Amino acid sequence: MNLCDNALKYTSRGSITLSLKKVGTQIELAISDTGKGIPDEDLPHIFDRFYRVDKSHSSATGGSGLGLAICHWIVSAHGGKMEVTSELGKGTTVQVSLPEKSGQKI
Numbered sequence: 114m115n116l117c118d119n120a121l122k123y124t125s126r127g128s129i130t131l132s133l134k135k136v137g138t139q140i141e142l143a144i145s146d147t148g149k150g151i152p153d154e155d156l157p158h159i160f161d162r163f164y165r166v167d168k169s170h171s172s173a174t175g176g177s178g179l180g181l182a183i184c185h186w187i188v189s190a191h192g193g194k195m196e197v198t199s200e201l202g203k204g205t206t207v208q209v210s211l212p213e214k215s216g217q218k219i
Contacts, residue, residue, distance in 0.1 A: 115180040116144050116207050124148035127204070138213045139193075145206040151199035159197060160185040184209075 120129045127147030134141050151159065155166045163178040188195045193211035 115184050116209075119180065119207075120144055120146040120148065120205070124204070135213065136210075139210045140213055142209040142211075143206055145204065147204040150201040150203055150205055151197070152201055156197060156199060160195075 117129070117131070124146040125148070129144065129146045132141075132143045132145075151166055155164075158164045159166065159181050162182040164182075165178040185195050188209055188211065191211055193209060195210075196208045197205060198208075199205040
């Protein structure tokens with residue numbers, strides 16, 4: 114939910130795309146938007162607790178900078194990984210990969 118909320122907050126126009134697929138023994142979720150993007154210098158820090166890319170929007174958009182840190186922790190706790198790619202002015206893609214549980218059907 115947090116990943117979708119972020120895509121909505123930072124995409125004033127354009128599109129948001131969600132995809133879900135099985136790749137081998139992994140379940141992959143990707144959320145892509147055509148929003149404002151994240152500067153290269155901020156990408157290494159976005160999973161840090163309380164880190165906000167745009168400090169000036171903290172009161173306007175709400176939040177405390179914990180959302181991505183919590184999402185990253187949850188994904189890691191389930192044996193998965195989370196990656197973010199972004200380009201300023203073109204958008205962001207968050208990819209979550211989780212191991213398939215034995216007996217789980219998709």
